[in-house]
Amino acid sequence: MPSAKKTPAPDDQETKRPKRIADQVADQILEKISDGIFLPGDRLPGERQLAETMEVSRVSVRAALQKLKTRGYLRAVQGGGTEILSSTGIDMDTAMTDLVRDSISNLRDLQEIRCTLETWAARRAATNASDEDIKLLRLAYRQAHDPRRAEKYRADDDHRLHMMIGRATGSIIYYHVMKMLHDVLQAALMEIRFNNMSGPNFDRMVQEHHHAIIEAIAVRDPDAAEKAMSNHLQAVLDFFKSASDKQAT
Amino acid sequence: MPSAKKTPAPDDQETKRPKRIADQVADQILEKISDGIFLPGDRLPGERQLAETMEVSRVSVRAALQKLKTRGYLRAVQGGGTEILSSTGIDMDTAMTDLVRDSISNLRDLQEIRCTLETWAARRAATNASDEDIKLLRLAYRQAHDPRRAEKYRADDDHRLHMMIGRATGSIIYYHVMKMLHDVLQAALMEIRFNNMSGPNFDRMVQEHHHAIIEAIAVRDPDAAEKAMSNHLQAVLDFFKSASDKQAT
DNA sequence: CCCCTAAACTGGTATGACCATTCAAAAGAC
DNA sequence: GTCTTTTGAATGGTCATACCAGTTTAGGGG
Incomplete structure (x- = not known):
């Protein structure tokens, strides 16, 4: 990282004087x-x-x-x-995005990494989430699966739901890391036209998974949360694998 | 992130609107x-x-x-x-470096995240590493613990050793993610002058850990590799925790 | 020579006005 | 009634002016 030396405080969160x-x-x-x-x-x-x-x-x-x-x-x-436009901004690493887009095996790797990280996050969220976090979590869940929401924003809704879990961990660092991975993943998916992975069956499965995850966090059950998240992301990973078999890269 | 290309032009898409x-x-x-x-x-x-x-x-x-x-x-x-400040803009993750530097709890979080990720990486490296990878791994190990190496390069050596493990996973994506985390961690440690964490006992412990990890990978034992890595990073995490107790932030 | 003060910068905020564009409701034409 | 047109309200973009809040700097004591 070239600019790690003096860190001139970009412009935003001064953490010390939010005076302006x-x-x-x-x-x-x-x-x-x-x-x-x-x-x-x-x-x-x-x-x-x-x-x-x-x-x-x-x-x-x-x-x-x-x-x-x-x-x-x-x-x-x-x-x-x-x-x-977006609930997450846009500051992704273009180099990584290119890698993921160019090779489906890289996409699988990314999903695998995401799986290990978010599984950890689910466990931690289940122990650290505040009541406020859980309220927001449920709100995000309802919005993500509101049938009236336009189709084009589904990916963004899903993104926000997962980021909300990250937020519930209480770790701003995890939030940053996860955000980067999601940005890359989403940008890659966008260009690869994997959007057609959404279908009635897939959507219903995702909704059930999300429900299980969130409720496990809500009742502060780390084991259940971890298991539910692992189950969810593993299913998505399997989907990627089967899809990559069909369309060779 | 990892010092990739600057990706500007987010504001407005060139729809012939240089009007403002x-x-x-x-x-x-x-x-x-x-x-x-x-x-x-x-x-x-x-x-x-x-x-x-x-x-x-x-x-x-x-x-x-x-x-x-x-x-x-x-x-x-x-x-x-x-x-x-700059004639090229900034890497957006300087924000993360600031966060880690400003709060030791954030540093602990980063180490925790690193722990989950590298544990996964060790397992994967044990199954995917090529003979060439293992040769490089052992070389990096020898360099990192060569008593003739200057003290000031220890952090860099350690960095390279861990990155080599990441490389042995065969996942370029993981390599990128891990590099970013290490960059942030190291930049933060540099400014926090936690460098004094190195001592004879600490060094010997680290060397033993590294040896266990690398040999587990070399003999392709995923379980052992995972356990050794987890053991190692957990120890470092414990060190951070005890250190943060001593000096309140 | 150093320290302290005060005036002259600097960027940040407030107010009110006006312009250019968009959008939707009202008015008109059929 | 339906479609088109008109019109006006609402929106973001720009301007001018004044004042506030910090920083820098030039003077004056000591």
């Missing part, structure tokens, strides 16, 4: 997006309204939105409003 | 930074002056600077001016 109002506003909005209160595909309230409800000036709101726009969370159209 | 003044200003400033007219370490002219020379309002200049700040080119300090 615009940053606070950005954090608040980002939180609502991450929590699923604002959903991808929806539109943000108007800048003037946001300014009023948050009791800051429109200038600060605009600065916050500008930050989130350059990070890939939002897109604004003059006169049309501000659309929420 | 702020974006034009940002492009002009960015060009001067890339061309070396504005050098890293220097300070940008004041916002008011920039606005005047470019014949736009200060609002537009601020929007442009906000964009460049978010991308890691600039850093502004209230009253102190705007400093040019």
Whole structure:
């Protein structure tokens, strides 16, 4: 890593002085997006309204939105409003994405890695999750499997659900690592057109798995959570394997 | 992440929309930074002056600077001016390095994650490693524990040894992920001056652990390899925990 | 020469206005 | 009634001005 020397504090989370109002506003909005209160595909309230409800000036709101726009969370159209694009931003490693896209065996590896990590995360979430976390977890579950949600956002919903579990671990580090892996995985899947893996049967299975995982966490049962997560990701991995047999790379 | 290519152009897709003044200003400033007219370490002219020379309002200049700040080119300090940080943008995972450096609990989390991942890697290496891999593995081991090696390179040697195990897994994806984690960990340790964790006893223990891991891989014993690696990283984790008790963060 | 103060910077925020575009409801034409 | 057109409200983008909050720096004591 080239820039690990002086770490000049990128710009964001100063962890020490979140003094600037615009940053606070950005954090608040980002939180609502991450929590699923604002959903991808929806539109943000108007800048003037946001300014009023948050009791800051429109200038600060605009600065916050500008930050989130350059990070890939939002897109604004003059006169049309501000659309929420993603609940996770976009800072993935393109080199890794290329690798995963170019070879299905790499994709399987990635899924395997994800399996070991998230299994650990499920166990830890079951012991560390707060009541607030569980509330958000259930909300994310309902949204991810709401039949009224547009098909195109299904991947994002699934992404957010898993990230919510990561958040419930209480480890911001895990959250970062997992986010990177998910970004790479999703970008690769997008380009590989594996989207057709979604079907009624697959969706139903996923929903059952998600339910089992979340409820295990909710009742603080680490063993059950770990088992449920392992079961889930192993099934997805098997799917990848069978799919890669059909279409040779 | 692992110092890959900068992947800009997230904001707007080139739908012939260079209309926004702020974006034009940002492009002009960015060009001067890339061309070396504005050098890293220097300070940008004041916002008011920039606005005047470019014949736009200060609002537009601020929007442009906000964009460049978010991308890691600039850093502004209230009253102190705007400093040019880089002519190439930043790796987004400097944020993670900051997190690890700022809190020892985050460091422990990172080590825990590393533990689960490398345990998996050891098992996989034991089944997948080629003869060539094992030769390199033993070489790395000898170098890492050669008493003639200078003390200051110990961390780097250890790093390389573990990366070699990652390489023996045959998964380029795992290699990337592990490299990123190690980079972050090492950068954080460097700044936290945890280097003094090296001592005669600690070194001897590490050497024994490394020996056990590598030989288990060499004889293709997945169970032993997994156990040895888990044992090793758990010991290091315990060390972090005891150390963090002594010096509160 | 050093230390301290104060004025002159700097970036950050607030307010109010106006423009350009979009979108949807109201008005009109058939 | 249905379709098209018009119109106006709402939205993001820009501007000007003023003031706040830190930093830097130039003067003056000591």
